[in-house]
Amino acid sequence: MNVPPVTLRRVFWRCLFLQAAWNRRGMQNLGFAYAIDPALRRLYADPGKRREALRRHLATFNCHPYTAAAIVGGAIHHEERVAAGQEPPGAPLAFKQVLQGPLAAVGDGFFWSGLRPFFGALAAVGTLALGWPALVAALLVYNAFHLWLRWTLFRAGYRSGDEVVVRLAALSLPAWASRLRDGGAVLCGVAAGAGALSAAGRISPWAGVLAIGAAVAGIVALGLRARLLPTAYAVMAVGSAVGAATQVFRGGR
Amino acid sequence: MIALARIDERLVHGQVLVGWVPHLGARRVVVADDEAARSPLARAAMSLALPPGVEASVDPLNAVDWEALGRSSDPVLVVLRDVAEAERALSAGLTPGRVAVLNVGNVHYALGRRQVTPSVFLSGAEVEGLRRLAAAGFRVEIRAVPLDVPIDLAEIERRWNAAG
Amino acid sequence: MDYLFVAVVAGLAAVERKGFLQAMLSRPVALAPIVGFALGDLPGGLLLGPPLELLWLGAVNMGASLPPNEALGTAAIAGGAVLAGRALGTGVTPAVAVLAVAAAGMLATLGRTTDRAIEEWNVRLAARAEFLLERGLPAAAMRENLYGLAAPFAVSALLAPAAAALVALVVPAVLRGFPALNAPLGWGWAALGGLAAAAGARAFRSARGIGLFAGSAAVTLAVGWLLGGTR
Numbered sequence: 219m220n221v222p223p224v225t226l227r228r229v230f231w232r233c234l235f236l237q238a239a240w241n242r243r244g245m246q247n248l249g250f251a252y253a254i255d256p257a258l259r260r261l262y263a264d265p266g267k268r269r270e271a272l273r274r275h276l277a278t279f280n281c282h283p284y285t286a287a288a289i290v291g292g293a294i295h296h297e298e299r300v301a302a303g304q305e306p307p308g309a310p311l312a313f314k315q316v317l318q319g320p321l322a323a324v325g326d327g328f329f330w331s332g333l334r335p336f337f338g339a340l341a342a343v344g345t346l347a348l349g350w351p352a353l354v355a356a357l358l359v360y361n362a363f364h365l366w367l368r369w370t371l372f373r374a375g376y377r378s379g380d381e382v383v384v385r386l387a388a389l390s391l392p393a394w395a396s397r398l399r400d401g402g403a404v405l406c407g408v409a410a411g412a413g414a415l416s417a418a419g420r421i422s423p424w425a426g427v428l429a430i431g432a433a434v435a436g437i438v439a440l441g442l443r444a445r446l447l448p449t450a451y452a453v454m455a456v457g458s459a460v461g462a463a464t465q466v467f468r469g470g471r
Numbered sequence: 472m473i474a475l476a477r478i479d480e481r482l483v484h485g486q487v488l489v490g491w492v493p494h495l496g497a498r499r500v501v502v503a504d505d506e507a508a509r510s511p512l513a514r515a516a517m518s519l520a521l522p523p524g525v526e527a528s529v530d531p532l533n534a535v536d537w538e539a540l541g542r543s544s545d546p547v548l549v550v551l552r553d554v555a556e557a558e559r560a561l562s563a564g565l566t567p568g569r570v571a572v573l574n575v576g577n578v579h580y581a582l583g584r585r586q587v588t589p590s591v592f593l594s595g596a597e598v599e600g601l602r603r604l605a606a607a608g609f610r611v612e613i614r615a616v617p618l619d620v621p622i623d624l625a626e627i628e629r630r631w632n633a634a635g
Numbered sequence: 636m637d638y639l640f641v642a643v644v645a646g647l648a649a650v651e652r653k654g655f656l657q658a659m660l661s662r663p664v665a666l667a668p669i670v671g672f673a674l675g676d677l678p679g680g681l682l683l684g685p686p687l688e689l690l691w692l693g694a695v696n697m698g699a700s701l702p703p704n705e706a707l708g709t710a711a712i713a714g715g716a717v718l719a720g721r722a723l724g725t726g727v728t729p730a731v732a733v734l735a736v737a738a739a740g741m742l743a744t745l746g747r748t749t750d751r752a753i754e755e756w757n758v759r760l761a762a763r764a765e766f767l768l769e770r771g772l773p774a775a776a777m778r779e780n781l782y783g784l785a786a787p788f789a790v791s792a793l794l795a796p797a798a799a800a801l802v803a804l805v806v807p808a809v810l811r812g813f814p815a816l817n818a819p820l821g822w823g824w825a826a827l828g829g830l831a832a833a834a835g836a837r838a839f840r841s842a843r844g845i846g847l848f849a850g851s852a853a854v855t856l857a858v859g860w861l862l863g864g865t866r
Contacts, residue, residue, distance in 0.1 A: 234655055234656050235654065235655050235780060235781065235784075237653050237654050237655075238654040238655060238780050238781055238783040238784050239654075239757045239760045239761060239764075239779060239780045239781075239782070239783025240653060240654070240754055240757060240783070241754055241755075241756075241757035241758045241760065241761045241783075242699075242754045242755055242757075242758055243758050243761060244758075244761045245699065247761060248757075248760060248761045248764050248777075248779060248780045248783070249780055251764070251776075251777060251780075252777045252780035252781075255773070255777050265771065265773075268773060269768060269771070269773055272768055272773055272776070272777075273765075273768060276761070276764065276765060276768070280698065280699065283657055284657070322698060326695075326697045326698070330695040330696070330697060331695065331839070331840065334659065334662075334695075335692045335693075335695075335835070335838055335839060337659065338659070338662055338664055338688050338689075338692055338835075339688075339689065339692065339835055341659075341664045341665070341685075341688065342664050342684070342685035342686075342688045342689055342835075343685070345664065345668075345681055345684055345685050346685050349681065350668060350677065350681060353664065353665065353668065353681075353684070357658075357659055357660070357665055360658075360659055361658045361659070364658070365658075396841065399839040399840065399841035399844065400839075400841050400843060400844065400847055402692075402835070402836075402838075402839045402841075402844075403836045403839045403841050403843070403844035403845070403847040403848045403851075404847045404848070404850075404851040405835075405851075406689060406692075406832045406833070406835035406836040406839070406848050406851075407832070407836065407847060407848040407849065407850065407851030407852035407853075407854075407855065408851050408852070408855045409685065409689060409828075409831075409832040409835065410828075410829055410832035410833065410836075410848070410852040410855075411851070411852040411853070411854070411855025411856045411859065412855055412859070413686075413825065413828035413829060413832060414825075414828075414829065414852075414856060415855070415856065415859040415860075415863075417822075417825035417828070419863070420821070421818075421821055421822065421825065425821070425822050425825045426825075428822055428825055428826050428829070429825045429826060429828055429829035430829060430852070430856075431826075431829070432825075432826035432827070432828075432829030432830045432833070433829035433830065433832050433833045433852065434829075434833070435829075435830070435833075436829065436830040436831075436832075436833030436834055436837075437833045437836065437837065437845060437848070440833065440834060440837045441837070441845075446690070446691075446693075446703075446834060447703070447740055447741065447743070447744060449830065449834075450690060450736070450740065450827060450830060451737065451740075453823075453826045453827055453829075453830040454733055454736065454737060454823040454824075454826060454827050455823070456826065457822050457823040457824075457825060457826025457827065458733070458816075458819045458820050458822055458823035458826075459819070460819075460822055460826075461818060461819030461820070461821065461822025461823065462819035462822075464822070465815075465818055465819060
């Protein structure tokens with residue numbers, strides 16, 4: 219027996235709540251069970267069997283919230299076979315346990331350290347240059363792409379089960395992530411340059427020099443593992459002090 | 472050389488590849504785990520997330536050539552499943568002479584385990600095991616990601632006793 | 636009324652950040668303008684969003700390790716700055732922005748602590764779901780998942796307006812008492828912008844990142860110079 223498309227869509231919607239009850243012991247366990255429950259209800263008419271299935275999906279689970287969609291899809295793929303008596307009841311759990319770490323790594327590497335910060339930097343630079351329309355455009359593009367990919371992963375997991383790994387490998391996301399990281403660093407450079415030019419125009423050329431100096435100091439300090447917030451306080455204080463000194467100097471002249 | 476030996480129930484995941492690999496400048500990740508080595512799915516999955524220029528292998532613990540890894544010119548990151556596996560690895564040749572630091576990253580909650588850090592739960596036997604590994608010469612620490620403050624064995628024991 | 640807006644927006648952002656969706660709406664670049672818009676000062680929010688985004692570009696929830704809560708920090712900073720700017724009649728100036736970041740930035744660190752407490756609290760929800768399941772109530776058990784959205788909403792909806800109120804109280808007092816601070820603080824804002832860009836570049840952890848960052852900054856400066864001179 220197959221899970222009907224309308225139920226699959228319902229499960230996908232619930233995948234968006236995967237981390238609603240993220241907890242220290244089971245992590246995304248409750249979220250996972252919550253997401254897959256509509257499919258289990260379809261597959262197991264007998265309440266005892268449904269409860270049994272839900273219980274196994276309450277085992278500790280943690281993955282990236284986007285790429286986990288592939289595992290939810292794949293778990294339904296395996297549950298269909300369990301319900302049909304073709305696989306042992308442990309198969310969906312084994313599938314989840316093997317894939318959670320690697321798919322978390324894919325998600326953390328591509329989305330959290332590549333695509334999302336890239337779009338964050340893009341939206342920041344866009345806002346500085348063009349105002350809110352650029353911000354809205356960047357968010358629309360990011361979300362159209364990310365939701366499409368989430369859905370695609372979910373469907374690929376459901377249709378191909380273990381083969382989803384091959385499909386994912388074909389996307390070569392780690393290579394894209396490294397390009398996005400380079401692109402993001404370039405965008406941050408543009409932000410530094412634009413910020414300095416704007417300070418130079420608004421205040422004085424020396425304020426532009428100060429902004430560049432703060433960027434250089436930031437690169438060095440953070441490279442030496444200085445903590446972010448204390449560094450920010452120090453930079454704001456020193457920057458303001460330099461501003462005050464310039465005023466005193468001008469006033470005295 | 473082996474830059475770090477890490478105990479992580481989740482084996483290869485984001486904290487390892489996005490956090491530790493760039494931090495250590497590792498070119499190679501060695502997963503020494505019988506269970507993962509037996510599963511074709513696990514072996515295929517481990518290579519999914521590898522950044523360009525980093526290679527990974529999944530081998531049964533006894534099949535790993537620890538001496539060759541110790542002599543490797545590029546830094547190697549070794550991943551083990553739990554404390555018991557780390558003790559097995561020690562007797563198989565993953566000695567303190569080959570890697571100074573034994574890092575504990577993720578050990579999930581299970582019956583009989585007490586919470587030591589947000590991501591590490593240990594049983595009494597596992598604390599004993601860590602004590603033996605420290606006595607063997609490893610610097611034992613709990614640290615999920617490189618930027619976290621490391622927690623040493625004394626602090627692990629203190630927290631474990633306090634959690635009882 | 637304004638604080639109610641701050642509370643609702645901050646609460647929803649906390650939910651969007653972890654429990655539901657993750658569509659960048661709780662990232663500083665989006666959240667600061669949203670707060671500004673809700674309080675009737677979109678330009679103020681747009682001034683704050685980009686530097687805060689770059690500053691916290693590395694604030695990423697990876698596995699079970701928690702980053703500072705950039706959304707809580709942003710909601711408090713943006714809410715406080717807009718209300719302070721309104722009290723002064725100047726809107727969000729660079730001086731107001733710098734003081735708001737200084738006064739409410741620490742809330743992001745506090746937010747990490749509350750996030751941890753929420754994860755501990757949620758253990759009860761998971762345990763309760765198991766209990767309900769054993770009692771033969773699967774639907775009720777699964778509903779426990781959604782109850783997990785309440786705690787982050789409540790914590791952010793309480794902390795963000797409180798911190799914003801502090802900013803709205805202190806910042807106008809400081810700038811009225813010492814109007815001479817306005818100009819120097821503008822320099823501080825320029826410096827913070829530079830640091831934020833550097834923090835963003837560092838967050839990408841790319842081997843070539845620092846070179847690319849320096850190169851593109853130099854090119855941007857050169858182009859700007861050629862197009863408009865230094866002024």
